[in-house]
Structures are given as structure tokens and as C-alpha cells.
Amino acid sequence: MPRRTATMLASTLIFIALLCAGVLIPVPYSEMSPGPTFNTLGKARNEPVLEISGRKTYPTTGHLNMTTVRVTGAEYRMNLVETVYGWLAHDNVVVPHDTLYPDGKTEEESTQENAEEFTQSQESAKVAALKQLKIPVRSQVVVSAVLKDSPAEDRLHAGDVIRAVDGEPVxxxxxxxxxxxxHKPGEDVVFTIVPAKEAVAAEKADREPTATEKVTVTTARSADGKKAIVGIEAGTDHAFPFTIDINLADVGGPSAGLMFALGIVDKLTPGDLTGGAFVAGTGTIDDAGKVGPIGGIEMKLVGAREAGAEYFLTPSDNCAAAASDIPEGLTLVKVDTIADATASLKKIDSGDTAGLPSCSSS
Known part of the structure; x- marks a missing residue:
């Protein structure tokens, strides 16, 4: 066999071997890419994303789209070829697998955590929206969970309203x-509570619960040995003056909070917040209306622009990353609170876009 032919054959075989190795060898990376967007003023799967009953609502036009990111599953292992392609692809981001699934978290555990965050973000969006509109929301501290084999087990229950601890209001x-x-471990704590059943009955009857009980729980020592615990998680429960349903399945995480809140505000106020413009955005939101940063901002910008967005509401803490690579035709609008966002939407509606707060890359 001529030397040139032998060299070409050997090179081809080496290339094939390397290609096979690249396809077969898993690497510890995961991939993030632009996901779908959903108009909070519109429908998803033929069902309104936001449904409000018991309160007058108003017609809306335009878009207030929440944005999402697709990620590879916890059990999926990318190969070397996929990883290199992801690194080279402009719209995708390859990150270490542990970034998305820390501490060996399974896909099921991650999905459950995202679902819980999504539910909490909906509640905070409702509270923030109604507070923005100066509509009263009744809030109370409740037992969110009771840890198994803890001092509070069978003494306190999820849903119990905590009025006071040792006589001091909470x-x-x-x-x-x-x-x-x-307290020191081993000492007694006295909880003044409204039992969960009474709290539910009062909410259904739209009245303040009246029946309270005093429950004594003996504290135990925390795992680190530094403090007294009773083994409960306390949270906040809200009673809304009318019904707000958010109908969106197969979406997780807390980052849709801002856009849900704005959709609720738009539906409860005359006129259009957007003036018919296509606005997308992202950001967590708390009960006070403060907007927080999210992950995957670069992919969300791409997904929003591909869907047709002209403006993107951007949490201020994400501004630098977002401004480093803005899709053509998309204007970033910096927001810190729901009040900031509604003020900017009014400017977009009026056409006064020169004064919109912008993001910079520094």
C-alpha cells in the first residue's frame, strides 16, 4: 500500500475513533437554551393564563410575556460533541452539571423544588399586584410544615395560624x-394558635377566625447544638378579597413573579398598561413588590425576541449580563420594583420611551 494512502487511511481511522469517543464519552456538563414564552394576558393551551372572578376586570391588548429556559435533565449526560457544539452555539449556554443540580439532586427533586417556587411566586405576585392597586390583602403567620419526629409533631399542624408565642404577638x-x-433546649414554648380547621372555615365564611388555643411544646436542641428548636417551618398565608387563578402547567421556578403581577394589575385597571406593545420580562417578586434577579437571562432575551418582543423588563441585578449581548431590536428596561415596571409600561403606552431606565454592561 502506498505510504500516502496508508497515511490517509490511518488519519481517517483516528478521526473516526475520536468522533466515536466524543459521542460515547459522557462529560459533567448540562445545557441551557431559550424556552417558550407565555403571554400572561392571553391563553395557554386554550385556557386563560390569568382568571379573575369576584372583581370587575377590563379588556387588555398587547403582550406581557413571561420567559423560560430549557435545561437538560438531571439524569442526562452530555457527550463531548454536544458540549463543544453547545459552547460554540450563540444561543445556548453549557454549564457544569452541578450548577443546575447541586448535591446530586435528582430530576424529581429538582422538579418538586421548582414547582414549590413557582407556587410561591404566584402567591407573591398576587399580593404585590393588589398592594400596588391599594387593595387590602389579609395576611397571617401559619405553620407551613411540621418536621417528622420533632417536638411539635402531633402538637402543631400545617395550616395552624400562629397568633402569638409566649404571649407576644407575631x-x-x-x-x-x-x-x-x-429559649434554651428543654424549655417550654407556648403557642397561641387558631387551629387549621377553624382558619379554613373562617376564610370560607369571609370572617376573622375567633377560636384560639394555647399549645405548649418543649424545645429540643438543633442539629448544630447552638439553639432551641420545636421542629416547624413558619410561613405567611394570604386571604384575597376575590379569586385569582393562574393556569399554567409544566413551568417551574420563581422567575415569572413580576410578569404575573403585571398581568393582574393590567386586568384590574381600565385601559392597557402596554398600549398594545409587545413587552416581555422576567424577575422574582416578593410580597412588597421588590423585583429580584434570575438565572439564564441571556437565553430569556433570545426567547423573548424570537417571540416578537420589543421591550424586555430586566431586574437591575441582571442588567450587566443582559446588556452584554442584546438581541437586535430588543430594548432593555431596568426594574427594581413593580412600581418601576408599571411606570415604565405607562411610558411605553404614551410613546415616551426616551426616558425609560436602561441597562448598561458595566
């Missing part, structure tokens, strides 16, 4: 922690 979950940890 206004937020942090008060419960602070009052319990004043």
Missing part, C-alpha cells in the same frame, strides 16, 4: 424563630 415568620430561640 407579625411575620421571622418573629416565630426569634421568640423560640430565646
Amino acid at each position: 407579625k411575620e415568620p421571622g418573629d416565630v424563630v426569634e421568640l423560640v430561640t430565646r
Whole structure:
């Protein structure tokens, strides 16, 4: 066999071997890419994303789209070829597998966590929207969960409303922690509660619950041995003056909070917040209306622009990353609170876009 032919054959075989190795050898990376967007003013799977009953609503036009990111599953292992392609692809991001699934978290555990965050973001979006509109929302501190084999097991129950600890009124979950940890392990704590059943009955009857009980729980030592605990998680429960349903399946995480809140505000106020413009955005939101940063901002910008968005509401803490690579035709609008966002939407509606707060890459 001529030397040139032998060299070409050997090179081809080496290339094939390397290609096979690249396809077969898994690497510890995962991939993020632009996901679908959903108009909070429109429908998803022939069902309104936002449904409000018991309160007058108004017609809306335009778009207030929440954005999403697709990620590879926890059990999926990318190969070397896929990883290199992902690194080269402009719209995708390859990250270490542990970034998306830390501590060996399974896909099921990650999905459950995302679902819980999504549910909480909906509640906070409702509260923030109604507060923005100055519509009263009744809030109360509740037992969110009781840990198994803890001192509180069979003494307190999920859904119990916590009125006071050791006679001191509580206004937020942090008060419960602070009052319990004043004790030494082995000491008694007295909770004044409204039992969960009474709380539910009162909410259905649209009245303040009246029946309270005092429950004594003996504290135990925390795992680190530094403080007293009773083994509950305290949270906040809200009673809304009318019904707000958010109908969106197969979406997780907390990042849709801002856009849900704006959709609710738009539906409850005359006129259009957007003036018919196509606005997309992202951001967590808390009960006070503060907007927080999210992950995957670069992919969300791409997904929004591909869907037709002209403006993108961007959490201020994501601004630098977002501004480093803005899709052509998309204007970034910096927001810190729901009040910021509604003010910017009014400017977009009026055409006064020169004064919109912008993002910079520095």
C-alpha cells in the first residue's frame, strides 16, 4: 500500500475513533437554551393564563410575556460533541452539571423544588399586584410544615395560624424563630394558635377566625447544638378579597413573579398598561413588590425576541449580563420594583420611551 494512502487511511481511522469517543464519552456538563414564552394576558393551551372572578376586570391588548429556559435533565449526560457544539452555539449556554443540580439532586427533586417556587411566586405576585392597586390583602403567620419526629409533631399542624408565642404577638415568620430561640433546649414554648380547621372555615365564611388555643411544646436542641428548636417551618398565608387563578402547567421556578403581577394589575385597571406593545420580562417578586434577579437571562432575551418582543423588563441585578449581548431590536428596561415596571409600561403606552431606565454592561 502506498505510504500516502496508508497515511490517509490511518488519519481517517483516528478521526473516526475520536468522533466515536466524543459521542460515547459522557462529560459533567448540562445545557441551557431559550424556552417558550407565555403571554400572561392571553391563553395557554386554550385556557386563560390569568382568571379573575369576584372583581370587575377590563379588556387588555398587547403582550406581557413571561420567559423560560430549557435545561437538560438531571439524569442526562452530555457527550463531548454536544458540549463543544453547545459552547460554540450563540444561543445556548453549557454549564457544569452541578450548577443546575447541586448535591446530586435528582430530576424529581429538582422538579418538586421548582414547582414549590413557582407556587410561591404566584402567591407573591398576587399580593404585590393588589398592594400596588391599594387593595387590602389579609395576611397571617401559619405553620407551613411540621418536621417528622420533632417536638411539635402531633402538637402543631400545617395550616395552624400562629397568633402569638409566649404571649407576644407575631407579625411575620421571622418573629416565630426569634421568640423560640430565646429559649434554651428543654424549655417550654407556648403557642397561641387558631387551629387549621377553624382558619379554613373562617376564610370560607369571609370572617376573622375567633377560636384560639394555647399549645405548649418543649424545645429540643438543633442539629448544630447552638439553639432551641420545636421542629416547624413558619410561613405567611394570604386571604384575597376575590379569586385569582393562574393556569399554567409544566413551568417551574420563581422567575415569572413580576410578569404575573403585571398581568393582574393590567386586568384590574381600565385601559392597557402596554398600549398594545409587545413587552416581555422576567424577575422574582416578593410580597412588597421588590423585583429580584434570575438565572439564564441571556437565553430569556433570545426567547423573548424570537417571540416578537420589543421591550424586555430586566431586574437591575441582571442588567450587566443582559446588556452584554442584546438581541437586535430588543430594548432593555431596568426594574427594581413593580412600581418601576408599571411606570415604565405607562411610558411605553404614551410613546415616551426616551426616558425609560436602561441597562448598561458595566
